[in-house]
Amino acid sequence: MGELSDLCETSIAPREVSRRYxxxxxxxxxxxxxxxxxxxxxxxxxxxxxWASVGLALASAAPVFMMMRAYGRFFEGLDEFQRRVQSDALxxxxxxVGFAALTYGFLESFAGFPVFEGALIWVLPAIAIVHSxxxxxxxxxxx
Amino acid sequence: xxxxxxxLRAERNWSQADLAERLxxxxxxxxxxxxxxxxxxxxxxxxxxxxxxxxxxxxxxxDEAAQAAE
Numbered sequence: 001m002g003e004l005s006d007l008c009e010t011s012i013a014p015r016e017v018s019r020r021y022x023x024x025x026x027x028x029x030x031x032x033x034x035x036x037x038x039x040x041x042x043x044x045x046x047x048x049x050x051w052a053s054v055g056l057a058l059a060s061a062a063p064v065f066m067m068m069r070a071y072g073r074f075f076e077g078l079d080e081f082q083r084r085v086q087s088d089a090l091x092x093x094x095x096x097v098g099f100a101a102l103t104y105g106f107l108e109s110f111a112g113f114p115v116f117e118g119a120l121i122w123v124l125p126a127i128a129i130v131h132s133x134x135x136x137x138x139x140x141x142x143x
Numbered sequence: 144x145x146x147x148x149x150x151l152r153a154e155r156n157w158s159q160a161d162l163a164e165r166l167x168x169x170x171x172x173x174x175x176x177x178x179x180x181x182x183x184x185x186x187x188x189x190x191x192x193x194x195x196x197x198x199x200x201x202x203x204x205x206d207e208a209a210q211a212a213e
Contacts, residue, residue, distance in 0.1 A: 081172035081181050142175045
């Protein structure tokens with residue numbers, strides 16, 4: 001997950017852990033861009049059979065799994081206080097994004113708000129972004 | 144929870160970074176514990192107690208115990 005707070009002076013992750021995390025995230029991100037480029041190209045220019053479409057979809061998710069694994073390794077490299085900060089931030093992010101998604105779902109269903117096709121794709125990135133912002137505030141609470 | 148970590152550290156002329164290194168945690172973790180914003184786990188509390196050669200309850204105590212002592 002994106003760790004915006006790494007860029008802030010309040011970052012407290014051990015240097016080697018942050019460095020490894022950044023390296024793994026860059027590799028996963030490059031892989032993600034490549035896979036998405038190929039997937040979109042194939043989907044637009046060909047009509048692949050269903051099994052191939054499923055394969056493309058799963059291949060697109062693979063780099064995201066790499067990112068989640070990178071975050072998991074980052075988390076494992078932290079001490080208990082740092083893990084508390086990360087956990088609090090993650091819980092906050094899941095709560096905010098989950099509540100926002102649920103609320104918008106109700107608005108779609110009952111108030112005719114526009115339906116966003118493929119909105120589920122944005123759930124994890126939204127959690128990652130809100131988590132990064134929440135981590136800065138959570139960290140300040142403990143200072 | 145309250146603690147005497149800052150006093151014990153000062154008695155030894157250790158900086159927060161020194162103590163953090165000895166405990167294998169971040170300096171910010173030491174700061175959060177010292178200021179009472181974060182209560183350490185039992186394993187870390189034991190580690191702190193062993194480092195200072197004191198019982199856990201001589202370093203960490205409840206707010207009520209601190210008020211009673213005052």
